[in-house]
Amino acid sequence: MAPSSSASYQSTQDSKSLDIKDKYQQNEKHINEEFKIWKKTSPMLYDLLYTYSTSWPSLTLQWTRDLKFTEDKKSVIANLLMGTHTTKNVPNKLRLYSVTLPATLSPEVTSPVEVPNFEGHGNQFELAREWEHPGEINKARINHENGLIATQTNTGDVLIFDSNDEKSKTHRKTLKFHNKEGFDCLVGS
Numbered sequence: 001m002a003p004s005s006s007a008s009y010q011s012t013q014d015s016k017s018l019d020i021k022d023k024y025q026q027n028e029k030h031i032n033e034e035f036k037i038w039k040k041t042s043p044m045l046y047d048l049l050y051t052y053s054t055s056w057p058s059l060t061l062q063w064t065r066d067l068k069f070t071e072d073k074k075s076v077i078a079n080l081l082m083g084t085h086t087t088k089n090v091p092n093k094l095r096l097y098s099v100t101l102p103a104t105l106s107p108e109v110t111s112p113v114e115v116p117n118f119e120g121h122g123n124q125f126e127l128a129r130e131w132e133h134p135g136e137i138n139k140a141r142i143n144h145e146n147g148l149i150a151t152q153t154n155t156g157d158v159l160i161f162d163s164n165d166e167k168s169k170t171h172r173k174t175l176k177f178h179n180k181e182g183f184d185c186l187v188g189s
Helices: 002-045
Strands: 061-063 075-083 092-102 125-133 137-142 148-153 158-162 173-175
Touching: 061 137, 075 125, 075 137, 092 137
Parallel strands: none
Antiparallel strands: 061 075, 075 092, 092 125, 137 148, 148 158, 158 173
């Protein structure tokens, strides 16, 4: 009798694991279908949409205030500050990307400007700067007045970077004595 009850128990466990796998696969299929619908309808929802896959996800992101017009005045280059969230074996980086946008999105443009067609012109995202970062970057903020960047790490330390120093590859200062990691980092202006 014991062997048959054991086989029955095993059969029940197998069917439960199949149910979980089936549910997971159905959920993934549902998510993919929703993404396809969003991707198809997004041109009707947004004036402009760029997609860009980074090699690692980011827990933080901030647009900077500095905008530069291209020579033809049809495009504006904006900067985006991001941090990586990697595995333990891969070093984290603080990254500054430049993004080319139509000049019509700039608040400085008051007269009508022809919207450039970026189709076929390659990627509009470009890595402008990169700094080594010890540990994950929970939050990063830039002070637009002096160019200092503060990041909060998973150890609780706050690291200070100088975006004005072109040769700098790592942080300048470490502020310690935080007991835990955090996700709030305020830097003036």
